[in-house]
Amino acid sequence: MPQVALPHDAKAGPTKPEIRAMSIEKLALGPSDHVVDVGSCTGAVTIEAARRAGRVTAIERKPDRLDVTRKNLAANDYDAAVSLREAEAPAGLPDDADAMFLGGSRNFTEVLDHAVETGVDRLVMNVSRVEVAGEAIEAFRERDLLSEVLQVQVNHGYELAGATSFKADNPVYVLVGARGGDE
Template sequence: MNKVFSINDDEFIRGKVPMTKSEIRAISIGKLELEEDSKVVDIGAGTGAISIEIASIIKKGKVYAIEKKEEAVELIKRNRSHFDIRNLEIIKGLAPEDLNNIDKIDRVFIGGSSGNMEEIIKWAHEKLSDRGKIVINTITIENAYKAINSLKQNEFKDIDIVHVNISKGKSVGDLTMMIGTNPIYIISAKR
C-alpha cells in the first residue's frame, strides 16, 4: 500500500458514508497543485478518501480532515490506520466554526459544506496563504452557483469550473454496458 497517487476505491473501508470516487479524486487533487509541505484542510471529509490520498502525497505536509458525522469520523480513523497515514489530523465538527484553531493553510478542499458554503469560502480566504488554492466539488447546480458567486465576492482569482461525467463499464452477459455516475462540478480558484 505504498502508492503515491490514485488509490483504488475498493481499498478504502467504506460503510454507508459517501466517498469521492477515484476518477474525481484524481482531477480534484490535481487541481489543488499540492507541494510536498502543503497544509491542507479537507472539509466534509466523508470516508477520508481525499484526505488519505492527499496525505500520502504531501509527506512533509499536514492534512486536517473535518467531518460532522460520527460514523464518518470513525471511518476516517479506520482508513488512516489502514493506510498507515501519520500526517492527518481528524476534527469532529462543523466548518468553519470548528476550524478556528488552524492558522495559515495552503490548500482547501470542500467536499461537503452542510449549507455553509459562503461562510467556508470566506474563512478560506482569510486563512489561505498568498499562493493558496481552493477546490470545491458539488453535485448540484445551486451549490456550484453559490460557490462561484462566493469565490468572486471574496476576490478569488482564476476561477475554473469543470463539469465531469464519468461512466464505468459493467458486464452484461458477454457485453459491456456503460453506467453513468453522478456528474460533478469541480471548481477551483487561487487566493
C-alpha cells in the first residue's frame, strides 16, 4: 500500500503515520465496513480508512480543513465511497456506522453517546493531552466501551555527529473501544 500523500496543509498536524497504522489496525476495518472519521482535518485517517473499508464518512467542523481533506483525498488512491460532511459532531454523524475514529476531543462525550445509541461496533480515539485522556477513559468506561488504552511514543532516528540519535514525537494515548468493552 503506498504512503498517504498529504500535499495540502490544514494548519494542524495530521495523525502521524505510525499512530494512524496502529489506529486503523485497532479498528479492524473490512471491505463491507462503514467507518466515520470525526475531525478529518488533513484527511490522513480518511484516506487510510478508504483503502480498507467499503464506505467512509468524514466529518469536519472547519470548512477550510474539510477542503484540505477533499484535496488530499484527490491526491491518493482508494476504493471506498467517501462522503464529506461539514458539521460539528455529533451533528452530521451517520446512524449506520460500523466503526468510528475520533481524532479530536471536542464534544467527544456526545459523539460516544451517538456511537452507543446507533450501535457502532468499534471505536478508536487518539488523545495527546493527559487531562483529556483521563476524561475520555472515564467516558469510555461509563458507556461500557473501553477495551484497551495504549500510550504510544514514537522516536525517529537522525544523524548526529556521525552516529544515530533519536528525536521523540509527543506521546499519544490511543483509546480502543467496542460495544460491551472488555477491559
